[in-house]
Every structure is written in structure tokens, then in C-alpha cells.
Amino acid sequence: MSARSSRTPSKSKKPPACDACKFKRVLCHPQPGGSPCPRCSEKGIVCKTTPIPRGRPRKHTSDAIPSEDPQPSSESSIFTLQPQIELSACPELSSDLVKHLVDSHFPLARFPILRGGDGLRKALASAAWQVDLLPPQLRVLVCCVCALSSSISFHESIIGPGLRPDSFQDRCFFPGSDLREYGARRAPVFHALHKRAYTLACEARITLEPSEPNAASCFILDVLERYRIHDMTSRPWAVAYVSHIRTLAASWEQGDLDRAVWGGFLMAEALMATSRRMPVLVTHNDQLLMTGVEPPSLEQLFKKLQAIHQVARKPGSVAFTAIRPFLFHVVRLARELYESITGVYARRQPLAEVAVVNFLASLSILQSIVALTFDSIPALDRDGEPAFPSFAVLPLALAGAEANMRASAFAMAFGFTSLVLALHQEMEYRATVGTGAVEDRWAQERVGVLRRQTHELASAAVGDVKRALQLLTSLPHLVQVPASIIEGWAQFLLAEADACGTVPSEHVDVFEMLQSALKLFGYSGDTTHSSGLIDRMEVYLAKHRNPANSSLAHLFPLDNSWTGMFPLDIGLGDPSLTYYDNFGTSLT
Numbered sequence: 001m002s003a004r005s006s007r008t009p010s011k012s013k014k015p016p017a018c019d020a021c022k023f024k025r026v027l028c029h030p031q032p033g034g035s036p037c038p039r040c041s042e043k044g045i046v047c048k049t050t051p052i053p054r055g056r057p058r059k060h061t062s063d064a065i066p067s068e069d070p071q072p073s074s075e076s077s078i079f080t081l082q083p084q085i086e087l088s089a090c091p092e093l094s095s096d097l098v099k100h101l102v103d104s105h106f107p108l109a110r111f112p113i114l115r116g117g118d119g120l121r122k123a124l125a126s127a128a129w130q131v132d133l134l135p136p137q138l139r140v141l142v143c144c145v146c147a148l149s150s151s152i153s154f155h156e157s158i159i160g161p162g163l164r165p166d167s168f169q170d171r172c173f174f175p176g177s178d179l180r181e182y183g184a185r186r187a188p189v190f191h192a193l194h195k196r197a198y199t200l201a202c203e204a205r206i207t208l209e210p211s212e213p214n215a216a217s218c219f220i221l222d223v224l225e226r227y228r229i230h231d232m233t234s235r236p237w238a239v240a241y242v243s244h245i246r247t248l249a250a251s252w253e254q255g256d257l258d259r260a261v262w263g264g265f266l267m268a269e270a271l272m273a274t275s276r277r278m279p280v281l282v283t284h285n286d287q288l289l290m291t292g293v294e295p296p297s298l299e300q301l302f303k304k305l306q307a308i309h310q311v312a313r314k315p316g317s318v319a320f321t322a323i324r325p326f327l328f329h330v331v332r333l334a335r336e337l338y339e340s341i342t343g344v345y346a347r348r349q350p351l352a353e354v355a356v357v358n359f360l361a362s363l364s365i366l367q368s369i370v371a372l373t374f375d376s377i378p379a380l381d382r383d384g385e386p387a388f389p390s391f392a393v394l395p396l397a398l399a400g401a402e403a404n405m406r407a408s409a410f411a412m413a414f415g416f417t418s419l420v421l422a423l424h425q426e427m428e429y430r431a432t433v434g435t436g437a438v439e440d441r442w443a444q445e446r447v448g449v450l451r452r453q454t455h456e457l458a459s460a461a462v463g464d465v466k467r468a469l470q471l472l473t474s475l476p477h478l479v480q481v482p483a484s485i486i487e488g489w490a491q492f493l494l495a496e497a498d499a500c501g502t503v504p505s506e507h508v509d510v511f512e513m514l515q516s517a518l519k520l521f522g523y524s525g526d527t528t529h530s531s532g533l534i535d536r537m538e539v540y541l542a543k544h545r546n547p548a549n550s551s552l553a554h555l556f557p558l559d560n561s562w563t564g565m566f567p568l569d570i571g572l573g574d575p576s577l578t579y580y581d582n583f584g585t586s587l588t
Contacts, residue, residue, distance in 0.1 A: 018049045019135050023119055023213060043251040046209055050135040090192035091157040093146060095129035101149040102142070111219045112261050113212045120145070136204045137213040143200055144220040147193035150186065151227065151524040158189050180522025180531075187525065194224045207240040215244035226482070227525050232276055238269075242281045249289050262290040263327040264411060270334040271418045275484040277342050277426075280335040287328055295325030298365040305369060309376050316401055318376035319408040322369055330415035333362055337419065342426045350443070351430055356450050359423060363457060366416045370464055373412055377405050406471050413468035417461045421488045424458040427451045458492060465489055466510045469517075483521055483530070490514045490533050494540075503540045512541060 017028035018037055029037050036047030091097065102124065114120070120141065127133035131142050150158045154165045159182060201207075201221060206214040218241035225237060252258075266287060270280045288294065295301065301322065309318050340346055340355035431451055493511055497503045503511050515537040518530045 016049055016051070018047045019137060020045060020047065020211060022135070023123065023138065023211075025119060025122060043248075045211060045248075045251075048209075050137075090196055091189060093131050093143070097155065097157055098124065098129050098131060098142065098146060100155055101146040101153060104149040104153055105145050111216055112258065112265055113216050136200075137206065137209075137211060137217075140197065140200045140204050140206055141213045141217045141220075143193070143197040144217045144224070147190070147197045147224055148220050150190045150193050153186075154182075159185050160189075178519045178522065180519060180527055183522040183525045183527060190525065191228065194228065197221065197224070207236075210244040210247040212248060215241045215248065218244065226272075232278070235273075235278065235281075238281055242269075242286070246286065246289070259291050260324055263324050266290065267327045267330050267411065267415055270331040271415065271485070272482050274334045274337060274342075274422045275418060275482045275488065277338070277422075279343070280331070280338055282331055282335070284332070284335075287331055291324065291328060295328045298329055298362055298369075301325050301329075302365055302369055302372075305372055309372055312376065315377045316405045316408075319373050319405050319412075322373060323408040323411065326366070326369060326412050327415065329362075329366070330419065333359065333366075333419055334422075337422060342422065351447055351450075353446055353450065356423075356427075356454075360450070360453055360457065363416070363420055363423070366412075366419070367457070367461070367464070370409075370412050370416050373409055374467060377409065410468050410471040413464045413471070417465050417468060417489075418485055420454075420458050420461045421485065421492065424454050424492065425488060427454045459496075462489075462493070462507060462510055466513070469510070469513045483527075486514060486517050486521070487530055487533060490518065490530075490537065494533070494536055497540050503544060505544075508541075508544045511537060515541065 015030035018030065018040060020040055020043075021028035021037065024039075026039065028039070030049070031037055040047035102121065120138070123134060123138050124142065131139055134142060153159070156164065162185070164182070197217075198221065201217055206217050218237045222235055222237035222241065225235070226232060266282050270282050273280045296304065305318050305322055308321055312318060336355070337359060338346075340352050341359065346352065427450065430447065489510075493503070493507055493514065496507065497511075515534055518527065518534050518537075521527050521530065
């Protein structure tokens with residue numbers, strides 16, 4: 001019996017699940033001979049299985065990050081390591097610290113692939129929150145999330161010893177507070193964690209294999225680069241994540257909610273590029289693939305909204321009808337602005353006057369749509385009312401109609417004012433470099449007329465900037481807005497004040513909001529480049545300051561828990577745009 005049983009062949013063990021099925025937490029059917037599993041074959045992605053080490057991780061006697069940069073002689077520029085950073089500043093990613101940083105980032109992550117972060121949480125929980133036990137792609141993603149969350153964390157391992165907030169409800173987070181000290185203290189750790197994520201990403205070659213973890217990691221690395229480099233000239237990580245998204249989107253099944261969320265994401269991406277005068281990576285085909293069919297023209301949309309406004313009984317009818325086509329047109333206009341007016345090739349040519357005229361006409365229609373949207377929602381114009389307290393912390397599925405209306409109105413006002421600012425900056429640049437020879441007098445006069453029209457539109461848009469700021473749950477939300485946009489409007493108002501010798505009374509509130517926003521940016525990182533703006537604005541505000549009339553006193557009262565975007569028990573959005581996290585659910 002024993003001899004026969006010893007000759008009985010043992011049942012073969014089922015191979016482990018592939019990385020993609022493991023990340024999705026679905027049943028995998030490994031195929032013999034190294035063939036891809038059915039799910040990966042259907043989606044057209046690489047079927048790769050990474051062995052996971054079992055047991056305790058090996059103790060390293062030296063730092064996990066190499067002290068010397070490898071020689072990048074034959075590598076692409078994306079794999080060229082950053083300048084050397086003090087490695088001793090990088091904290092050990094213990095299980096408790098990883099959990100703290102991941103909880104700080106989710107569930108309100110801005111990247112649609114990461115919405116909620118449930119898959120990442122389950123993978124970390126199965127590995128006892130030990131980063132070294134994760135597959136390479138997930139390990140890179142967790143390190144990227146930790147690096148990004150270190151820009152908002154108050155943990156002692158991040159900020160260091162000394163005075164620090166006890167929580168995100170700490171009284172140090174009051175409107176108008178100067179938090180730049182915290183940004184300076186966290187900078188060494190932030191950059192060290194960024195370097196760690198960057199190095200692991202280069203080693204894992206995440207730019208070469210389209211997958212959801214890799215796309216999310218590339219997106220976060222692009223955000224981290226914006227923190228590190230104020231004047232970016234290239235965005236290799238952004239090119240990679242957009243390429244991954246195009247590949248992955250072919251197999252996605254998207255409902256109306258996903259299309260609305262992606263519309264907001266694409267607009268945020270386009271406006272970030274526009275604010276830095278960089279190419280818009282989102283193509284027209286990308287918009288159709290991720291947000292749906294071609295919307296009506298701006299003229300047709302405005303007429304439709306006017307008709308709805310006249311008969312609508314629900315306050316949000318205009319906003320919810322307008323938001324998706326509005327976002328689509330903002331991305332289109334951002335792309336046209338770079339290609340025809342502000343781009344490198346366009347700047348080498350005489351100003352395209354027809355393109356500027358058409359762009360101004362489109363901006364005028366956008367402004368009319370924004371005004372109609374605000375007019376259709378009386379609750380948005382009630383003076384003294386604090387911003388909706390749950391806007392930033394409720395999951396999308398639980399957000400109420402008022403939160404969605406506010407988010408839609410903010411997205412529209414933000415998109416319009418960002419395009420106006422970009423065009424105004426370009427017209428001012430053209431004025432400084434001249435338009436050609438002296439004999440082109442008529443061309444100079446025409447350009448002068450266009451410049452004055454652009455300036456008038458920018459002056460009128462200041463009111464929309466104020467309304468957009470008032471719709472935020474708190475001024476710290478501005479950490480999620482590209483700093484270049486806030487700085488751009490601050491420079492515009494400073495130029496107006498310099499010309500008049502004082503701040504116009506109608507601009508004092510916006511002036512104060514923008515200055516406070518620049519200070520609050522300092523909580524997340526080093527804002528040395530904006531210190532001069534803050535000091536110049538303070539000189540003008542000192543002449544107008546009156547605590548009883550301060551716009552910040554009633555916008556974000558201390559009993560409103562306006563730092564609710566940060567609570568660790570339910571999660572926190574990453575420092576990028578989150579306004580679209582709340583619209584698209586109340587379309588009825």
C-alpha cells in the first residue's frame with residue numbers, strides 16, 4: 001500500500017495569479033507555457049506574474065536607496081536620476097507610517113483610476129502594510145502615494161521634532177495663517193521620499209508597461225515634479241500616464257458618472273499645461289474616448305441653457321446640463337490656445353489676430369454661461385454663508401445636490417478664469433517683445449486693440465475668481481490648484497495696484513484671498529519663489545486691512561471645521577484639483 005501510494009503522482013499546484021488579476025482581486029486562470037491569462041488577453045495587456053517573497057523581509061544593513069547614482073549613459077532622460085538628496089532624511093517606511101500616509105491620501109484621490117483606493121488598501125493589508133512584500137508595480141505606487149502624502153502630513157517622521165499640529169483640526173489652521181514654516185521643515189523628507197519613489201519607478205520601468213498601477217504612479221510622479229521644479233520645461237511622466245490611459249481606456253466600461261469625472265480630470269490636466277505654457281497632451285480623440293460624444297457648439301449650448309433657465313424649477317438644472325460640454329470646450333480651447341497663440345511655433349510668427357479674435361469670442365460665451373449658472377443657483381450668492389462643509393470629505397456617491405452644484409460652478413469659473421489669464425499673459429508678453437518693424441503701424445494698432453480687449457476681459461474675470469474661491473470648502477483646497485494660476489492672478493492684481501497706486505475697493509477681498517492662499521501653499525512645500533508676491537501684497541493690504549470687514553472672517557469660520565479635507569479617519573484628497581470629485585451624480 002505504501003509503495004503504491006508513493007508511486008501515485010501528486011496533484012500539481014495551481015500557478016499564482018498574475019499581477020493584473022491580483023491588483024483587481026479577481027479570479028485568475030493561469031495558462032500553461034507562459035501564455036497570458038484570459039483576462040489579460042481580452043484587455044490586451046501584458047500578463048506578468050511577480051513572485052512575492054514570503055516571511056519576514058531581510059534586514060538591510062545599509063540604506064535601501066543607493067548612495068550613488070547609476071551611470072545613465074545610454075538611458076532616456078526620464079531615467080536620469082535627480083540631484084543627490086541627503087539620504088538620512090528619508091524615514092523608514094514602517095507599517096504604521098505607511099498606513100498613516102495612505103489614509104491621508106485616500107479616498108479622495110484625484111486620479112480617477114485611484115478613486116477610493118480600495119484595491120491598493122487590500123493589497124497592503126494582505127502584506128501587513130509592509131511595502132517590501134508588494135509586487136514591484138504596487139510597491140512603486142505605494143512609495144509614490146507616500147511621497148505625495150508627505151506634503152500634507154503632520155506626522156513627526158515627516159515634519160520632525162518641535163511644534164506641530166496635533167491634527168488637521170488644530171487651531172493653527174486658521175484662515176490667513178502663515179504656514180510656510182511647516183513646508184520648510186518637511187522639505188528634506190518630502191524630497192527624500194520623492195527620490196525613493198523616482199528611483200524605484202525607474203528600476204521598474206513603469207513607463208514601458210501600460211497598467212493601472214503604472215498609470216497612477218506616473219501621474220503622481222508628474223505631480224511631485226511640479227512641487228520640485230517651479231519652471232518645468234518637460235513632463236515625461238505626464239506623457240507616460242496619458243499614453244497608458246489611452247491604452248487602458250479601450251477596455252473600460254464607463255457610465256455617465258465616470259465620463260463626468262474624466263471630463264474634470266482632462267480639464268485639470270489641460271489647464272495645468274496651459275498655466276505653464278506647455279503643450280496640452282490631451283487630444284480630441286482622447287476627449288471623445290473618455291467623455292463621450294461631441295458636444296454642441298458654445299453658441300448652441302448657451303441658447304439651450306437660456307431656454308432651460310427660463311423654465312427650470314430645479315436650481316441645478318443649468319449647472320448639470322452645462323458642466324460636461326463646458327469641460328469639453330475648455331480643453332479644446334486650451335489646446336487651440338497653445339497651438340495658435342502661445343506655443344513655441346506660434347510665438348515665432350506674427351500674432352495670429354484672427355485666432356485671438358475667435359478666442360476672445362469663445363471666452364465671452366464662456367463668461368455668459370458662467371454668469372447664467374451662478375444666476376440659476378441663488379444659494380451660491382448668499383453673502384456670509386460658509387462654504388458647504390462636507391464638499392471635500394464625502395465620497396462621490398454620497399455627495400448631495402448642493403455639493404454637486406457648487407463643484408460644477410467652481411469647475412466652470414475656474415476653467416474660464418484660467419483661460420483668460422493665459423491669454424492676458426501672452427498679450428502682455430507680445431507687447432514687451434514688439435510686433436515687428438516700425439512701418440507695421442496698422443498691425444501694432446490692431447494688436448493694441450486686442451490687448452485692451454483682453455485686459456478688460458481679465459478685469460471683469462476678477463469677480464469670477466472671487467466667486468470660485470468662495471465656492472471652495474477652504475483656502476487649503478488651493479494647494480490642489482496649480483500654484484502658477486494663483487500666482488498669475490496675484491501678479492495681475494499687483495500690476496493693477498501699481499498702476500493705480502492702491503488696490504481698488506472691489507478687488508480687496510480677492511487680494512486678501514490670494515495672499516492667504518499663497519501663505520497656505522507653504523504648508524505643503526517650499527514657496528520661496530512666492531515670498532516676494534506675499535510681501536508686496538501685504539504692503540497694499542495694510543492700507544485696507546480691517547478685521548471686521550475681512551472676507552476670510554466669514555468665508556471660513558473656525559467653527560466650520562474647514563480643514564475637513566484632511567481628517568485621517570475618512571481620508572484626504574491629494575494636493576491636486578478635486579472639484580470634479582463631486583459633480584455628476586445629481587443630474588436629475
